[in-house]
C-alpha cells in the first residue's frame with residue numbers, strides 16, 4: 001500500500017502546468033531536470049522504462065556554459081574531464097545517456113504505477129480524482145510485468161493481490177500520513193489527514209518512510225511515531241543536511257533567447273547552476289511560438305534568499321506567496337539575462353515568470369548506504385538521503401528498502417490481524 005501526499009506520484013520529480021486556455025497550457029519540469037544512471041541496476045531499470053515509453057532519451061545540445069566567457073561546450077567534449085567531485089549539475093558530464101519523463105517528469109513516476117498494475121484510489125470523500133495530464137496522452141497502461149516486482153517489490157508480499165494499492169489525493173489537496181503507531185505483534189496503525197479531518201487507515205505489517213520530512217517535526221510530511229521518532233533510524237535520517245535551491249520557470253516568445261544549447265551546467269555564476277530550454281525535451285515541443293525555460297539556482301543564492309525570508313517564523317512554517325515567488329523569479333531572471341546577454345536581443349517580456357522554492361532540493365551529506373532499516377520495528381527508510389542525492393540514488397534506495405522489507409516479511413509471517421501492506 002502506498003500513501004502519497006500529492007495528487008500524483010511525483011515528489012521532486014515534479015512538473016508545473018499553467019493553463020493558458022482550455023486547450024493550451026505551459027509546462028515546466030521545475031524539479032528534477034533529467035535522469036542519469038551510472039550503476040547497472042539503475043541503468044537496467046531506466047532502459048526498461050525507456051523501452052516501455054515512460055522515459056525518453058533527451059538528445060538536446062547539452063553541456064557546460066561558462067558565464068564569464070559566454071562559451072558553450074558540448075558534453076561530448078566535457079564528459080570525463082571533470083574531477084570526481086565536479087561532474088556538473090546532477091552528473092550531466094558523466095558518460096551515458098540523459099533521460100526525461102516522456103511528456104513531463106511526473107510521467108516518469110505516475111506511469112510506473114500503471115506499469116506495475118498498482119490501482120490508484122482517490123480519497124473516498126473527494127470527487128473522482130482529476131487526470132494529471134488531460135492534454136498529454138500518457139502511454140497506455142501495460143500489463144504488470146514480473147521484472148517490475150523489483151521496483152516496488154513490496155508487492156511480492158501480498159500474494160492475494162495481483163496489484164498493490166496507492167492512495168493519492170486529487171490535485172490541489174494534500175493527504176498525508178500524520179501518525180504511525182507501532183503495536184507490537186500487530187504492526188503499524190496509520191492515520192492520514194487531508195485538512196478535512198483525520199482518518200485511521202488500519203494496520204500495516206511494516207512501514208517504509210520514503211522522505212526525510214517524515215522524521216522532521218514541523219515539516220509538511222512529519223509522521224508522529226511517538227517514541228519511535230527517536231529510534232536510531234529516525235535520528236540518522238534527521239541528521240542529513242538539506243541543500244536548498246530555487247528554480248525559475250520562464251515562458252518567452254520563441255527565439256527570445258538564441259542560446260546555442262538546450263541544457264547546460266553553468267560555471268562561474270554565483271546565482272545560476274543550471275539552465276534548460278524545457279521545450280527542447282522530447283514530448284514538450286510546442287507550435288504556439290512560446291518557449292519554456294527553467295533555471296536552477298546555486299545553493300549559495302538559495303541560502304541567501306532563505307536567510308532573508310526564513311522557512312519558519314515563531315516555529316510556524318512560512319508558505320511563499322505568489323508575489324514573493326514572482327519577485328524572486330525576477331531576481332533570477334535578471335541574473336539569467338546578464339549571463340546570457342550575447343544571446344538575448346532587447347529586453348524580452350516573459351509571458352510567465354515564477355520561482356519555486358525547494359528547501360530540500362538535494363541532500364548535502366547522504367548517509368552512504370542504500371537504505372536504512374530498523375527491523376525490530378519492521379521499518380525501513382529510503383530516498384535520496386541514503387545513497388546519493390539524485391533520481392538514481394532514490395531509485396536504488398527504493399529498491400533496497402523494498403527488498404529489505406520483503407525479505408523480513410518472508411522470514412516472519414505477519415500476524416493474522418495485520419494487513420499485508422507496507
Ligand SMILES: Cc1cc2nc3c(=O)[nH]c(=O)nc-3n(C[C@H](O)[C@H](O)[C@H](O)COP(=O)(O)OP(=O)(O)OC[C@H]3O[C@@H](n4cnc5c(N)ncnc54)[C@H](O)[C@@H]3O)c2cc1C
Pocket residue numbers: 003004005006009010011012013030031032033034035036090175176177178210211213214220221222223245246247296358360361362382383384385389390391392394
Ligand atoms: C530543482 C531540482 C532539480 C533537480 N534536478 C535533478 C536532476 O536533474 N537529476 C537528478 O537525478 N536529480 C535531480 N534533483 C534531485 C531529485 O529530484 C531527487 O533526488 C529525487 O527526486 C528524490 O526522490 P525521493 O523519492 O527520495 O524523494 P521525493 O521526490 O522528495 O519524494 C518523497 C515523497 O514522499 C511524499 N511524502 C512525504 N511525507 C509524506 C507523508 N507524511 N505522507 C504521504 N506522503 C508523504 C512527498 O509528498 C513526496 O511525494 C533535483 C531536485 C530539484 C529540487
